[in-house]
Amino acid sequence: KAGVTQTPRYLIKTRGQQVTLSCSPISGHRSVSWYQQTPGQGLQFLFEYFSETQRNKGNFPGRFSGRQFSNSRSEMNVSTLELGDSALYLCASSFIRGSYNEQFFGPGTRLTVL
Amino acid sequence: AQSVTQPDIHITVSEGASLELRCNYSYGATPYLFWYVQSPGQGLQLLLKYFSGDTLVQGIKGFEAEFKRSQSSFNLRKPSVHWSDAAEYFCAVGAGNTGKLIFGQGTTLQVKP
Numbered sequence: 001k002a003g004v005t006q007t008p009r010y011l012i013k014t015r016g017q018q019v020t021l022s023c024s025p026i027s028g029h030r031s032v033s034w035y036q037q038t039p040g041q042g043l044q045f046l047f048e049y050f051s052e053t054q055r056n057k058g059n060f061p062g063r064f065s066g067r068q069f070s071n072s073r074s075e076m077n078v079s080t081l082e083l084g085d086s087a088l089y090l091c092a093s094s095f096i097r098g099s100y101n102e103q104f105f106g107p108g109t110r111l112t113v114l
Numbered sequence: 115a116q117s118v119t120q121p122d123i124h125i126t127v128s129e130g131a132s133l134e135l136r137c138n139y140s141y142g143a144t145p146y147l148f149w150y151v152q153s154p155g156q157g158l159q160l161l162l163k164y165f166s167g168d169t170l171v172q173g174i175k176g177f178e179a180e181f182k183r184s185q186s187s188f189n190l191r192k193p194s195v196h197w198s199d200a201a202e203y204f205c206a207v208g209a210g211n212t213g214k215l216i217f218g219q220g221t222t223l224q225v226k227p
């Protein structure tokens with residue numbers, strides 16, 4: 001069974017641009033969560049999607065948004081990029097909701113904002 | 115508020131020596147606790163998890179962790195470290211019935227030959 005895939009793996013953008021990151025969960029998994037990882041703030045929860053609905057959102061500005069499609073694939077979008085948005089963005093999938101379910105993480109997308 | 119603290123940012127141990135990584139959590143209810151490992155350029159891999167029952171849990175790669183409710187701790191241990199264990203280790207608590215995980219700041223493990 002293929003793992004969680006994230007595309008692209010690396011991305012370079014300039015301030016003010018917007019970016020879309022993609023996450024394909026493990027086949028059969030319906031819950032997708034996104035995390036931002038930075039050296040200063042560590043791993044921070046962005047949002048969680050289940051059955052195409054955002055179920056939970058972390059403490060991030062409205063520039064960060066996401067969606068989930070009927071095949072459970074998810075995208076996250078960051079508009080008006082800032083230097084501080086440079087980070088590793090990790091996607092995780094699980095079979096159903098609930099933190100007692102193991103979350104499987106993808107390799108991440110490394111975003112650099114210049 | 116829910117939080118996880120990993121007091122040690124960086125630990126160096128010799129290959130073959132024992133290892134203990136500390137984790138303290140703050141959570142109102144019975145926590146779901148996890149340890150993840152991250153190698154450079156990789157995502158996170160689950161080492162082990164605790165939900166209920168036996169407070170000593172076994173994981174992959176020879177790791178184990180002990181849940182101590184009285185100390186709000188979930189320390190990770192390994193009796194004999196291998197060079198391939200060098201990585202960053204994260205303790206996390208699950209926030210109830212959501213998919214949200216709250217992570218500690220991580221501990222970087224360096225293994226000396």
